[in-house]
Amino acid sequence: MLRLLGRNTINAVHGMGDFALFTVRSFVSAFQTRKLGRRVMRAGFEQGVRCLPVIVIVGLFTGLVLGLQGYYVLNRFGSEGLLGTLVSLSLVRELGPVLAALMLVGQAGSALAAELGIQRNSEQIAALETMGVSSHGYLVAPRLLASLVVFPMQAALFVTVGLWGGSLSGSLLLGLEPGIYWSAVERAVESQDVRECFTKAAVFGLLTIGLCSFHGFNAHRCRSATGARAVGTSTTRAVVQSSIIVLAADYVITSFLV
Numbered sequence: 001m002l003r004l005l006g007r008n009t010i011n012a013v014h015g016m017g018d019f020a021l022f023t024v025r026s027f028v029s030a031f032q033t034r035k036l037g038r039r040v041m042r043a044g045f046e047q048g049v050r051c052l053p054v055i056v057i058v059g060l061f062t063g064l065v066l067g068l069q070g071y072y073v074l075n076r077f078g079s080e081g082l083l084g085t086l087v088s089l090s091l092v093r094e095l096g097p098v099l100a101a102l103m104l105v106g107q108a109g110s111a112l113a114a115e116l117g118i119q120r121n122s123e124q125i126a127a128l129e130t131m132g133v134s135s136h137g138y139l140v141a142p143r144l145l146a147s148l149v150v151f152p153m154q155a156a157l158f159v160t161v162g163l164w165g166g167s168l169s170g171s172l173l174l175g176l177e178p179g180i181y182w183s184a185v186e187r188a189v190e191s192q193d194v195r196e197c198f199t200k201a202a203v204f205g206l207l208t209i210g211l212c213s214f215h216g217f218n219a220h221r222c223r224s225a226t227g228a229r230a231v232g233t234s235t236t237r238a239v240v241q242s243s244i245i246v247l248a249a250d251y252v253i254t255s256f257l258v
Contacts, residue, residue, distance in 0.1 A: 018214075018218075019210065019211065019214050022136070022140075022210070022213075022214050022217070023144070023206075023210045023214075025136050026136040026137070026140040026141045026144055026210075026213070027141060027144065029134040029136040029137030029140075029141055030137055030141035030142075030144075030145060032134055032137055033134060033137035033138060033141060033142075036137075036141070036142060036145075039138070039142035040142045040145050040146050041146075042142070043142045043143045043145075043146035043147075044146040044149065044150050046108055046111070046112075046146075047104060047108045047143075047146055047147060047150040047151075047154075047209075048146075048150040048153065048154065050107070050108070051103065051104055051107050051108055051154065052157070054103050054106075054107055055100060055103055055104075055154050055157055055158050055161075056157070056161050058099060058103055058158070059096075059099075059100075059157065059158040059159070059160075059161035059162045059165065060161050060162070060164070060165045061165065062091070062095060062099060062158075062162050062165065063087065063091065063161065063162030063163060063164060063165020063166040063167075063168070063169070064165040064166070064168060064169050065169075066086070066087045066090055066091070066095075066162070066165070066166050066169075067083065067087055067165060067166035067167070067168065067169025067170045067173075067174075068169045068173070068174075070083050070086040070087060070090075070166070071083055071169065071170055071174050071176065073086075074086065080170075080176055081176075081180050081184060082184060083166070083170050083176060083180075083181055083184065084166070084167075084170075084180070084181040084182060084183070084184030084185040084188065085184045085185070085187070085188040087162070087163060087166035087170075087185070088163060088166075088184070088185040088188045088189050089188055089189070089193065091158070091159045091162045091163060091166075092159055092189055092193045092194065092196075092197050093193055093196055093197065093254075094250070094254075095162070096155050096156075096158045096159035096162065096197055096201075097151075097155040097158075097197050097198075097200040097201040097204060097250075098200070098204075098246060098247070098250050099158065100151070100154045100155040100157075100158040100201065101151060101155075101201065101204035101205065101208060101246045102243055102246060104150075104151065104154060104205075104208070105208045105212070105239055105242045105243060105246070106239065108209075109208055109209065109211075109212040109238060109239060109242055110212070110235055110238065110239050112143060112209065112212045112213060112216060113212040113213070113215050113216035113234055113235040113238035113239070114216065114231055114232075114235045115216065116139060116140075116213060116216025116217050116219070117215075117216040117219035117230065117231035117234050117235060118231055119139070119216075120216070120217060120218075120219045120220050121219065121220065121227060121228070121230070121231060125139070125217070135217075139213075139217070140213045140217065143209050143213060144206060144209055144210060144213070146209075147202075147205030147206055147208070147209040148202050148205055148206060150205065151201040151202060151204055151205030152197075152198040152201040152202050152205075154201070155197055155198070155200075155201035156197070156198075159197065163185060166181070167181050167182070196253075196254075196257050199253065199257075200249075200250060200253050203249055203253060204246050204249060204250075207242070207245050207246070207249060208242040208245065208246060211238055211241055211242045211245065212238040212239075212242060214238075215234040215235070215237050215238035215241075216231075216234055216235070216238065218234070219231050219233075219234040
């Protein structure tokens with residue numbers, strides 16, 4: 001058991017080192033890539049515009065559920081007027097960036113890992129390197145740079161839609177005055193909360209897109225499968241590890257910012 005534990009620990013540390021070097025190399029290669037702006041815009045479209053429907057739908061229902069559950073909890077203490085405070089702080093500080101990142105991982109991250117895995121299996125990445133083109137700068141760097149902008153924007157959209165969902169639950173369904181709800185939101189949310197939301201979203205974007213790119217890029221190194229099955233295995237690992245690292249990073253960032 002000790003030998004197994006030591007082997008797994010060494011493999012984990014080795015994997016984190018590989019991921020760190022992969023990310024650094026991708027950022028360095030970005031400065032050597034031609035037409036970087038066009039590729040960043042395309043990556044932003046894939047992560048942003050194509051993921052808008054799921055962000056809006058999940059954000060709306062998250063706000064509806066928060067408004068409904070929060071109202072009944074606060075009603076026990078006669079504090080229904082604090083519903084806006086509960087919904088806004090829950091969304092801005094925690095649920096907004098976390099759930100938005102998880103939705104983006106499920107759609108954009110999984111597609112990215114599968115795309116890079118297929119390109120690796122079909123030797124397209126090897127062909128780029130043979131022609132002297134930096135595969136890290138051409139395929140990975142634009143996605144990483146786009147994530148630093150798109151994830152905070154998607155988190156802001158998620159929070160905005162969620163706030164309206166909470167207002168719908170409180171005002172239309174439960175009879176709370178809209179003015180009371182929105183005035184509580186205005187009093188509760190401060191600039192520090194907004195900075196924390198954007199900071200978390202940017203960190204989540206960098207970590208998750210980096211992990212999905214890393215697993216797709218190295219699909220050929222999968223020991224348990226080959227070919228198409230290796231692509232599926234790498235994509236699954238990318239989504240699972242990205243989801244876990246979002247929650248872990250959320251705890252670490254919150255512990256420093258609270």
